[in-house]
Amino acid sequence: MIYIGIFLFASLAINFFYRTINLFIKMNRLTYSEQTKHSFRCSSCNQRYTLSGPETRQLSKGALRIKKSTPKRQVTFIKFACPTCGNYANQEKLFDLNTTKALGNVRIQMDAYQAPLILDFLLKGVLPIIIVVPFLKLFV
Numbered sequence: 847m848i849y850i851g852i853f854l855f856a857s858l859a860i861n862f863f864y865r866t867i868n869l870f871i872k873m874n875r876l877t878y879s880e881q882t883k884h885s886f887r888c889s890s891c892n893q894r895y896t897l898s899g900p901e902t903r904q905l906s907k908g909a910l911r912i913k914k915s916t917p918k919r920q921v922t923f924i925k926f927a928c929p930t931c932g933n934y935a936n937q938e939k940l941f942d943l944n945t946t947k948a949l950g951n952v953r954i955q956m957d958a959y960q961a962p963l964i965l966d967f968l969l970k971g972v973l974p975i976i977i978v979v980p981f982l983k984l985f986v
């Protein structure tokens with residue numbers, strides 16, 4: 847019986863790692879794809895503008911990233927030359943969803959295009975663990 851338990855545990859672990867790596871690969875590909883839009887706000891001219899995935903990659907490659915966190919909010923800046931005013935300044939990345947709850951213990955920063963990937967990861971990578979782990983006791 848213990849072998850079944852070990853086998854189940856190993857399968858879950860392998861599946862989880864596979865799904866995690868898969869999530870990162872897909873996320874990276876989607877982030878810089880032509881269809882993906884990224885919104886920014888320039889801290890110099892205060893203009894909002896949108897860049898495509900490849901434009902974002904080109905401008906943010908090797909650029910300085912600053913994450914400012916307070917218990918109430920979290921802001922991410924990437925420093926590059928603003929396409930609107932041309933000043934080299936902090937560009938605030940605007941997320942579709944940016945919430946900070948429980949005095950900063952819960953922070954979510956994501957864009958709408960990421961949601962299906964994360965949902966897929968939760969269903970196929972995390973949910974099996976939640977379902978199977980209570981039964982592992984039966985095998986050991």
Ligand SMILES: [Zn+2]
Nearest residue numbers: 888891928931
């Ligand atoms: Zn600007």
